[in-house]
Amino acid sequence: MKKxxxxxxxxxxxxxxxxxxxxxxxxxxxxxxxxxxKLRGVVTQWELVNPHSWIHIDVKNADGSVTPWMIxxxxxxxxxxxxxxxxxxxxxxxLIIEGYxxxxxxxxxxxxxxxxxxxxSLFLKPAGEDK
Amino acid sequence: MSHRVLxxxxxxxxxxxxxxxxxxxxxAQTKAAAVKTTPAAAAIPRTADGHPxxxxxxxxxxxxxxxxxxxxxxxxxxxxxxxxxGMGGARGCATPGAAPAGRxxxxxxxxxxxxxxxxxxxxxxGQPALQVHYDTSQFGxxxxxxxxxxxxxxxxxxxxxxxxxxLTPEAQKRQQDRAAYNRVHQWDGPESRPLGERCIMWPAxxxxxxSEGYNSDxxxxxxxxxxxxxxxxxxxxxxxxxxxxxxxxxxxxxxxxGSPRGHWEGDKLVVETTNFTDKTTLQQAPTTDKLKVIxxxxxxxxxxxxxxxxxxxxxxxxKPWSGEVTWTKIxxxxxxxxxxxxxYGMANNLSGQRATEKKAAEQK
Numbered sequence: 001m002k003k004x005x006x007x008x009x010x011x012x013x014x015x016x017x018x019x020x021x022x023x024x025x026x027x028x029x030x031x032x033x034x035x036x037x038k039l040r041g042v043v044t045q046w047e048l049v050n051p052h053s054w055i056h057i058d059v060k061n062a063d064g065s066v067t068p069w070m071i072x073x074x075x076x077x078x079x080x081x082x083x084x085x086x087x088x089x090x091x092x093x094x095l096i097i098e099g100y101x102x103x104x105x106x107x108x109x110x111x112x113x114x115x116x117x118x119x120x121s122l123f124l125k126p127a128g129e130d131k
Numbered sequence: 132m133s134h135r136v137l138x139x140x141x142x143x144x145x146x147x148x149x150x151x152x153x154x155x156x157x158x159a160q161t162k163a164a165a166v167k168t169t170p171a172a173a174a175i176p177r178t179a180d181g182h183p184x185x186x187x188x189x190x191x192x193x194x195x196x197x198x199x200x201x202x203x204x205x206x207x208x209x210x211x212x213x214x215x216x217g218m219g220g221a222r223g224c225a226t227p228g229a230a231p232a233g234r235x236x237x238x239x240x241x242x243x244x245x246x247x248x249x250x251x252x253x254x255x256x257g258q259p260a261l262q263v264h265y266d267t268s269q270f271g272x273x274x275x276x277x278x279x280x281x282x283x284x285x286x287x288x289x290x291x292x293x294x295x296x297x298l299t300p301e302a303q304k305r306q307q308d309r310a311a312y313n314r315v316h317q318w319d320g321p322e323s324r325p326l327g328e329r330c331i332m333w334p335a336x337x338x339x340x341x342s343e344g345y346n347s348d349x350x351x352x353x354x355x356x357x358x359x360x361x362x363x364x365x366x367x368x369x370x371x372x373x374x375x376x377x378x379x380x381x382x383x384x385x386x387x388x389g390s391p392r393g394h395w396e397g398d399k400l401v402v403e404t405t406n407f408t409d410k411t412t413l414q415q416a417p418t419t420d421k422l423k424v425i426x427x428x429x430x431x432x433x434x435x436x437x438x439x440x441x442x443x444x445x446x447x448x449x450k451p452w453s454g455e456v457t458w459t460k461i462x463x464x465x466x467x468x469x470x471x472x473x474x475y476g477m478a479n480n481l482s483g484q485r486a487t488e489k490k491a492a493e494q495k
Contacts, residue, residue, distance in 0.1 A: 026328070029318075030476060030483045049473025051330070072475075077346045077363060077466040081277075103483035 031100040031110045039069055039109075043093040048076040048086055055111065057095065071097055071111040174432045175398065178353060182373075183398045183430040185351045185358060188465055189458035191438065192279035192342045197414075197454075199286035199293025200224060207293065208283045224285070277347075280435070280457040287341075287454040295414055295452050302447040305417045318484040321477055326411065328477060330470030332387050333365040334412065338404050338424045339440035339454065349458065350465045351428075351436070358393065358400065358428075366468045371402055380406045385420055387411065400428040419446040434460040 041057030053073040058066045076084075096115045102108040176184040199206075200223025209218055217227040286293040298306065316323050326332050335341040340349060343364035352359040360369040367388065375394035384390075390406040407422040427439040436458040443451035 026325075026480060029487070030479045032483075047473060050468050051470050051474060052476065054473070054475065070475075075346055075468075077468060080466060081463055102479060104479075104486035106482075108479065 027110065030102060032103045033100055035101040037097075037099055037101045037109050039071075039097045039099075041069060041095060041097070043089055043091050043095060044068070045091065046086070046089040048079075050075055050077065053079065055089065055095075055097075055114075057097065067107055069097075070108045071099060072109070073111055175430050176433060178355075180355055182353075182395055182400075184353060185400065185428055185430055185436060186353045187436075187460050188348060188350045188463060189436055190278040190280075190348055190461050191340065191456055191458045192277055192347045193287065193456050194220075194279055194281040195284050195287050195456070197287045197341075198295065199288065203285045203293065205291040205293070206285055207289070207291070209285060210283070214283075278459050278461045280459045282457060284455075287456055289453045289455055292452075295416075296448045296450045298416055299445075299447060299449055302416060309417055318481065318488075320481070324477065324480070327365065328474075328480070330365060330474055332367060332411070333362075334415075336362055336365065336367060336388065337413070337440075338369075338388065338391070338402075338426055339413075339442060340426075340438070341456065346466075346468060348461065348463070348465055361465055363465050363468050365470050373400060378405055382406070385409070389422070389424070398429060402426040402428070413442065413444075413447075416447050418444050421446045431457075 039057065039059050041059040043055060044058050045056040047054040047056070053076050055071045055073055057069050057071065059069055060066055073079075079088075094117050096117070097109075097111050098113040098115075099109045099111040176186075178184045200221075203224040206224055209224075213219070213224070218224050288294055313323075321329060327334060333343050335343045340360070340362060343362075346364045348363040350359075350361040350363075352361070356372060356374050358371045358373055360371065362368075369388055369391055371391045371393045373393040373395065376392055378390040378392050380386075380390045385406055385408040387408060387410075389404040391402050391404040393400050393402040395401070402425070404424045404426070405422075407418060407420055409417075409419045411418060413422070422442070422444040424443075425441040427437075429437040429439075431437045437455060438458050439453070439455040441451055441453040442448070
């Protein structure tokens, strides 16, 4: 953890108000709500697989090395119906991801909040676009 | 009862907000449209053999809660005056400013399929449910396009009780025994995990087929003598003969989704399903091979199917119970839900548990 950009977030208040999406499996056993994470990284792959999509990001460490992380997300089926495509999150996109780390300590987590570097939430329509 | 159905398509802001009738009523994007339920059979699409054509892709998400809010008593329908006074949704039969509705016996909206949220305990694991989780807002979305029906009903479950009847003493013991076993063995390995995690079946798949919480989409395909049912969650299909008669399976053969046989009663397709296994749960109750489910499909207009059901398992509930949900046609195909394809969650859950056990052992 200390070699990554991961930052322990003291509060889970950032997520208050979010409507949780029911999941395919037991989250309490997989992810540790006592270990919130905040990662800044670059997307290398978005696996659109069921039951959950997975965003792969490379997180640059202070010494210049890179640590890959996997972040679990929503079901591709629901995302497709919301208008997403496989091109909606291209490799190279830089993100800040807040979430919770896997209980086994792997560089894996569940994403609870994803934000572009300009502060916009992911996939918000860019200004000036109709859709 | 279908004349009471009020509204059809709406786009709601909360993906899984149950009991959102009142909320939905107030949303600008609500597109309530009266459902034609008069004997205007002309509005019903039909197949060449004259039967109603059930074909289409439908959402079975509804704003109606599974169980009736406690403060509604035996009141089965809201009136327009009730709605105007602010009743409905989480308030139940109370007006704004009054005490909360309270729970009418468990279950939440169309998503009641075996995953109650009482006391924030995951009923399948007995562990506290992790409430903080990703949601559509992580993708910058403030709403969604889920199509759901609403109606003047106070609960999906019909009748004066408006809730699932009590379990028999035998079923209570069975439930306790299962829970006791799971407390010890639920993390033994993949085979000890819930059926949903194993990608075998989702708790609300039924029958009766109720909303799964997400991806609650169902395709009906009809031909002479058969109706096929494809549920997106969790990828399963049912092939229902519609020429009547009992199941062709011997009583000794049991299946996850039972063995269905259907027949037409006028414009209504009536399906009786038997031969279930005793390894599943229905609304969190441990059902047995005596389970029988009657479903009735009515194409009430071009865009809606009324889905009625009656559940009976004398080994499990003290009496049969019934319900109804309006399914609304959606402009979308059924998508593949290849559950095993990316089910990293199974390995991740088990490795998480092993890490937890190791940590606990080190602390001793």
